[in-house]
Amino acid sequence: MARPERIAVLGAGSWGTTFAKVLADAGNEVVLWARRAEIAGVINESGRNPDYLPGIALPERLRATDDPVEAVHGASAVVLAVPSQTLRENLAGWQPVLPPDATLVSLAKGVELSTLKRMSEVVGEVADVPMDRVAVVSGPNLAKEIAAEQPTATVVACRDHDRAVALQHACSTSYFRPYTNTDMVGIEVAGACKNVIALACGMAVGLGYGHNTASSLITRGLAETTRLGVALGAEPMTFAGLAGLGDMVATCMSPLSRNRTFGERLGRGETLAQAQEAAHGQVAEGVKSCSSIRQLAARHGVEMPITDVVHRVCHEELSPAPAAAELLGRERKPE
Structure with missing residues (x-):
């Protein structure tokens, strides 16, 4: 062209x-x-x-x-x-x-x-x-x-x-x-999953947690995103680039991010309906994509614990505080 x-x-x-x-x-x-x-x-x-x-x-x-x-x-x-x-x-x-x-x-x-x-x-x-x-x-x-x-x-x-x-x-x-x-697969998997991890980071902010928690979620979120991408045929290095780490950091850390802001409202105790009303028609893509990404991961046998708890907070009435405790209480293992 x-x-x-x-x-x-x-x-x-x-x-x-x-x-x-x-x-x-x-x-x-x-x-x-x-x-x-x-x-x-x-x-x-x-x-x-x-x-x-x-x-x-x-x-x-x-x-x-x-x-x-x-x-x-x-x-x-x-x-x-x-x-x-x-x-x-x-x-x-x-x-x-x-x-x-x-x-x-x-x-x-x-x-x-x-x-x-x-x-x-x-x-x-x-x-x-x-x-x-x-x-x-x-x-x-x-x-x-x-x-x-x-x-x-x-x-x-x-x-x-x-x-x-x-x-x-x-x-x-x-x-x-x-x-x-x-690498279309890697670029798109990264772009979809970062919205879900941003919801988790927002929930952490809403619960009163600081930068250590956010950076931990970003790092482990990038790890589970990479696992899914590689299972689908993506190049691992894509996730260290702009569409991977770059977009993940921006979306998870900025108050301009709709997904991070939406998650923060959930972390402060608002219901899904209340958070959606406060968004004034702006779409937080991760609210729906967390479910499809979770299903895609299950289809390919990929473990995505952060995505799983975000789905359950958004769609199965799990509260953010128990969700955080659940992530911290997972089986200990090497990085």
Whole structure:
């Protein structure tokens, strides 16, 4: 694929809008699809998305629409910026109008509940395209910091190295540095699991625990994430990189992380419903993905104790304090 000149971003949430800004700042003509016509109108009239990125000016090269046909027309790459558990339904509606040979780029980080498939697998299946046309972007991707042009690095992964390089060039800016990778499995497993570990870190914060606890959860969380990834065919070193350790640290430690903040509310004693209400429609992907990741681990005989207790806190009414005690009381063994 030649360097994309016209790129569609489907999904005008905080990360979708931010990545659209990155692409436009890199010199591309970008069309951002918003589900609600009023959001598209505000973006076009004011150059801002106040619902998701208040105070951030968007580039002139970026325009918005609520018509997916208009958004994808003539696009060399189509970026899918919707939550993981709604990707299949949304993409099924868009599939008939996707441009031929466009690179399909997933920003979603999760494992599908009904099928236990990674997001690239869902894209390939629903769009009915070869997997070398599917790419993913993952790494320390806290949207508000990137939108504010704070320096960060990320990973662009695709089985087709040339497509990965083309997308790398398409999203390279003075503040956003992408690296390429061909380990789709590792990149996606890391991106999904870090949300679950961030929920655990948030619960620890809510319980009043400090940095020792958080760093222990991050380290052991990375260990169980790596075990799952390797069992699925990933390269172990992927988990020491930006999409592994990098994203894990950012998501687990930052108050900007929806999953960490959601977990903190649970740790303070709020119910799942109360925490969801406080999130004001923002999706904490790990709440659902913890269940599918747990099932995927069981299918492959992989032990994931942190993921297991997060699932039970979120869906089986286990309280965070006993969950912490359970993790500490596990059988002692070598690291």
